[in-house]
Structure formats: structure tokens, C-alpha cells
Amino acid sequence: MRRSRFATFFIGLMVFAGVSLAKEPVRDPRFEAGVEAFNEGKLAEARVHFERARAGGLNTPSLLYNLGVVYFHLGQYKSAEAVFVELLGTPHAPLARYNLGLVKRELGQDLESRQWFEQAAGPDSPDKVQALAHRQLDGAAVKSPFDNVRGNGYLSAAGGYDDNIAGTPDDASSNQAGGFADLLAAGNVHIGTGAVGLHGVAYTRQYPSNPAFDNSYLSTGVSWLSGVGPGELTSTLSLASSWFGGDALEREVRVDAVYRPDQCVFSSMLSGIECSASGSISTIKGGNGYSAYDGEMLRLGASAEKGLGNWVLNGQYRFEVNDREDLTTQQEFFSVSPLRNLVSAEARYYLSGRFSLGGRADVRYSRYKDDHRLVSGANVVAERRTDNRLRGVLLAEYSLTRQWLLLAEWSTLNNRSTIERYDYSRREVMVGIEAVF
Incomplete structure (x- = not known):
């Protein structure tokens, strides 16, 4: 069809x-x-x-x-x-x-x-x-109704090396290095008029020499599209599960909304901008041994993209609020309920229709809801945790055909915290292939 x-x-x-x-x-x-x-x-x-x-x-x-x-x-x-x-x-x-x-x-x-x-x-x-x-x-x-079934999919396979494998959550350092293999598959199907769609995402990262850090993610859901004012609103209800080291980490029920106006507020100053505003709210249940992650999460965001000759520029802002159970031991307390602000920018340059080079940078500021209480020698020290995370990415892509694409990526990450144990740096290199169908 x-x-x-x-x-x-x-x-x-x-x-x-x-x-x-x-x-x-x-x-x-x-x-x-x-x-x-x-x-x-x-x-x-x-x-x-x-x-x-x-x-x-x-x-x-x-x-x-x-x-x-x-x-x-x-x-x-x-x-x-x-x-x-x-x-x-x-x-x-x-x-x-x-x-x-x-x-x-x-x-x-x-x-x-x-x-x-x-x-x-x-x-x-x-x-x-x-x-x-x-x-x-x-x-x-x-x-027939089935003539209106439309869908697309995405598949990516990659391998690389991580010099400081992330623990759980991703802002904790393991101080271990190793190679990894990534596999990502995603797809969606729209039925009938296209207002209702089904989607699914499956992802896994395996560390052959460090299987305790293997992680996987699976999500499925339903979305519906509607016209709202001078634009379109996509609403999504999804169910997701994640695993860490083979154990269940989290189960999440999430409601998302993304609004894409026909014309951005910046269009009077600069034409050709595509933008969106988004929000989501989640209820999260931690797996066995991860009950500290029980709770809710709220996210709000906005993004804008502009093509300028051979350049494609993208900017994004995201605000996140977590209200989790947190982790309490006999003497210590660890907050896992951060308030976060993230700003990111990306620039991509097309040397030709097949080959592009780009860079991406983001800054994330996290302030945790309550003071940590940590044992230090014979004392228990209380301190509010705040983190500043800087990340930079260099990437290159080459189109083999209309569907297949080669990719290479190098990234560096630096997290600085008011609590020394959360200071860490991380570098990662990855090459892979992806397909859109």
C-alpha cells in the first residue's frame, strides 16, 4: 500500500x-x-x-x-x-x-x-x-480498515568501550571498565484514521566481562493524536519495565503529552523553526531490593529545531521532579529524589547527503530533596547533595542506503557533587549500524 x-x-x-x-x-x-x-x-x-x-x-x-x-x-x-x-x-x-x-x-x-x-x-x-x-x-x-494500517520501525546494533561503567542510578560510579554491546528496536503502528497508534521499544546493553552491570528496558503503549488549537497534541499511555544485572529494577506507568504547534512563537523572528512542548507523569514501583525507587516522577520540557543551510541545530530544556521512597539504613539515609534541570544543544553539519558530523553538549543540575546522612568515622554527617553533570558528544553518520546508516560516537561525562563519593568521570566510544523501515 x-x-x-x-x-x-x-x-x-x-x-x-x-x-x-x-x-x-x-x-x-x-x-x-x-x-x-x-x-x-x-x-x-x-x-x-x-x-x-x-x-x-x-x-x-x-x-x-x-x-x-x-x-x-x-x-x-x-x-x-x-x-x-x-x-x-x-x-x-x-x-x-x-x-x-x-x-x-x-x-x-x-x-x-x-x-x-x-x-x-x-x-x-x-x-x-x-x-x-x-x-x-x-x-x-x-x-478495508486494514488498508489504513501504517507503521514504521527502527533497529540499531552497536558495540563499544566504557572506561567507567555506570551503576544504578546512572550518576553513581563503578570504577570498572569494559566493552559492551547495544541492541535497540522500536516500532509503531497506526490503524484506521491514524489517530490511535501502538508502539513498542526494547533495549539492552550487555557487558560480557561485567554482567553484573547489564541493563535492559522494555516499553509498550498506546497513543492518540488530536488537533488542539493551531497544532497537534499526541497523548501516550505506556507501561515500562527495566532490569539491572538480571534483576528487576523498576516498573513504570507513564502518561505523556507532546504538543507541536503549526507555528512556533519564534517564527516571527526566525522562520523554519520546528518546536514542541512536552510533559509526563509516572508512577514507579521498584523491584526486589530496589524499593527505594518507589514513587512518582514529573517531567516538563521544550525543544526547538532549525535547519540552516547544511546545518541542523537543536536545543532542548527539561525539568524533572522525583518523589521517591529513598533509602534508609540503621544509621544512614540516601535521597534518590532529585529536582533536576537539564539544558542541551546539538549541531549537525551535512558534508553531503550521505555524511554528517555533529556535536552535542548538555548540562544537568540536580538538587536532592533531603540531606544525606553518612557515616564518617565515628560520626554521622548530614549534607545536602547537589550535582553538576557536564557531557559532551562527538558523532558521525554515513548513509549506506535510504534505510541503512553507519554511526560512530565518542562521549565524555564529568559529574561533580557536594558529596565526594559521587564525583566521577566517564568516557565511552561506540560504533554501530542502524536501519529505518
């Missing part, structure tokens, strides 16, 4: 692209490089060339069509929608309406999709656009 939709989409574009090019010849090397990359199936590279051409002042219908096609095929439906909307005030509006119908259908907005197809099928459209639109309308009328 997905392949036939793409075929119809490209047929619709190619029928009229020749007319547009004949009236508006384009002799921009960046545009021509984008067309060449597109014809070779290098969609990410084509996107970079077309975006550079547009940033350089080229804004013809031919460029917008091709850029919209690339966004659509890369699954960037909101960006594709924005491009095709720009064509509604041009002589190419009939085809733009048809393409918007396809975009809306991929977003699971079947009512809006049908409305665009009905407009494209109107008497003001050329005969070929009318025929394509009627074909979509007729097909929608006879589809």
Missing part, C-alpha cells in the same frame, strides 16, 4: 513538472545537484541541495515541487505540507491541492485529506489532476 501511494504521488508531480520547468528554466548548480541526487535515490543529499538553493534565493515552483517530494519521501510530512501550501497561490494550485491530500492522508487526517482531493477533482483542475484525485476518492470509498 505504501509503495503504490508513493508511485501515484510521483506520477502526479512528473505529469506537470515539465510544464513548470519549460516556463521557468532553472540554471542553479545547487538545484541541478539536487535533481541529480534525487534521480540517484539519494534523498537526504537532494534535500540538502534543494534547501541550499532556496536559502540562496531560488524559490521557483519547480524547486518547491521537488523539495516537497523529498520531504514527503523522507517522512517529513509537516515540512512537505508547508511547501505545498506555498503553491496554492500559483497556477500550480490544482496539483498542490492533490499533493496536500496525500500529505494529510499520511498524517492520518483522512477528513482533511478527502477535502483536498475533492478540491483537486474540481472543474478548475486540469484533466489529469482530476483523474488522479478521483482515483484517490474512489479508492478511499472501497478500502
Whole structure:
């Protein structure tokens, strides 16, 4: 079903692209490089060339069509929608309406999709656009519910070396080093109109020489998408379990909400920004021996992303509140209920459509709810724990095909605490391969 939709989409574009090019010849090397990359199936590279051409002042219908096609095929439906909307005030509006119908259908907005197809099928459209639109309308009328099942998945396998394996929680030092192997699989399925979806995530990290530090995570849930004001709200209910060293660590029930506005508050100052606001609340039950982690967690966050020529820039803020049972022994007390603020920034540069280099940095400040009580010699010392964690990451990615990607990553982490035992540094190197399908 997905392949036939793409075929119809490209047929619709190619029928009229020749007319547009004949009236508006384009002799921009960046545009021509984008067309060449597109014809070779290098969609990410084509996107970079077309975006550079547009940033350089080229804004013809031919460029917008091709850029919209690339966004659509890369699954960037909101960006594709924005491009095709720009064509509604041009002589190419009939085809733009048809393409918007396809975009809306991929977003699971079947009512809006049908409305665009009905407009494209109107008497003001050329005969070929009318025929394509009627074909979509007729097909929608006879589809079974299972024809609307859409999904995608992600798979990643990697290996590397960690010079200070993290204990539990991840801000505690083990002072042990070793190699590791990572495996991550994730997927989601949208059924019917696409408003409701199912998702799952499975992750494991194994340390062959230090199995006591092996950790795994499994999550499954259901989400629903709804229009709220000038944007979309995705709400998710999920169940998750995690294991450490083969023992059950936590079970979590979480409710998430992510809001993506059609237009960010920064758009009046800087166009092309995609942003979101998020929040979640969790109820957590610790496993046998980990009852100190029983409790609740609240998270609030915001993010923004901007493409700028060959650069993609991303920024994020997250606020976290933990209210856990904490750990009490006969003489000592350890708080595991931090209040946290995290700020992160990432920059990625595309040397070509296949190869990119990037860097990421984050700062996390943690202040724990109650004073720790620690035995020091013959005394019990009370001290409030606060941590400042700095992390830096360098990464490189190379696309083998449209689906497969090679990756390499190096990271360094430094945690400084008011309680000396929580001071530690950590470095990690990793190489792997990932696939999107």
C-alpha cells in the first residue's frame, strides 16, 4: 500500500513538472545537484541541495515541487505540507491541492485529506489532476480498515568501550571498565484514521566481562493524536519495565503529552523553526531490593529545531521532579529524589547527503530533596547533595542506503557533587549500524 501511494504521488508531480520547468528554466548548480541526487535515490543529499538553493534565493515552483517530494519521501510530512501550501497561490494550485491530500492522508487526517482531493477533482483542475484525485476518492470509498494500517520501525546494533561503567542510578560510579554491546528496536503502528497508534521499544546493553552491570528496558503503549488549537497534541499511555544485572529494577506507568504547534512563537523572528512542548507523569514501583525507587516522577520540557543551510541545530530544556521512597539504613539515609534541570544543544553539519558530523553538549543540575546522612568515622554527617553533570558528544553518520546508516560516537561525562563519593568521570566510544523501515 505504501509503495503504490508513493508511485501515484510521483506520477502526479512528473505529469506537470515539465510544464513548470519549460516556463521557468532553472540554471542553479545547487538545484541541478539536487535533481541529480534525487534521480540517484539519494534523498537526504537532494534535500540538502534543494534547501541550499532556496536559502540562496531560488524559490521557483519547480524547486518547491521537488523539495516537497523529498520531504514527503523522507517522512517529513509537516515540512512537505508547508511547501505545498506555498503553491496554492500559483497556477500550480490544482496539483498542490492533490499533493496536500496525500500529505494529510499520511498524517492520518483522512477528513482533511478527502477535502483536498475533492478540491483537486474540481472543474478548475486540469484533466489529469482530476483523474488522479478521483482515483484517490474512489479508492478511499472501497478500502478495508486494514488498508489504513501504517507503521514504521527502527533497529540499531552497536558495540563499544566504557572506561567507567555506570551503576544504578546512572550518576553513581563503578570504577570498572569494559566493552559492551547495544541492541535497540522500536516500532509503531497506526490503524484506521491514524489517530490511535501502538508502539513498542526494547533495549539492552550487555557487558560480557561485567554482567553484573547489564541493563535492559522494555516499553509498550498506546497513543492518540488530536488537533488542539493551531497544532497537534499526541497523548501516550505506556507501561515500562527495566532490569539491572538480571534483576528487576523498576516498573513504570507513564502518561505523556507532546504538543507541536503549526507555528512556533519564534517564527516571527526566525522562520523554519520546528518546536514542541512536552510533559509526563509516572508512577514507579521498584523491584526486589530496589524499593527505594518507589514513587512518582514529573517531567516538563521544550525543544526547538532549525535547519540552516547544511546545518541542523537543536536545543532542548527539561525539568524533572522525583518523589521517591529513598533509602534508609540503621544509621544512614540516601535521597534518590532529585529536582533536576537539564539544558542541551546539538549541531549537525551535512558534508553531503550521505555524511554528517555533529556535536552535542548538555548540562544537568540536580538538587536532592533531603540531606544525606553518612557515616564518617565515628560520626554521622548530614549534607545536602547537589550535582553538576557536564557531557559532551562527538558523532558521525554515513548513509549506506535510504534505510541503512553507519554511526560512530565518542562521549565524555564529568559529574561533580557536594558529596565526594559521587564525583566521577566517564568516557565511552561506540560504533554501530542502524536501519529505518
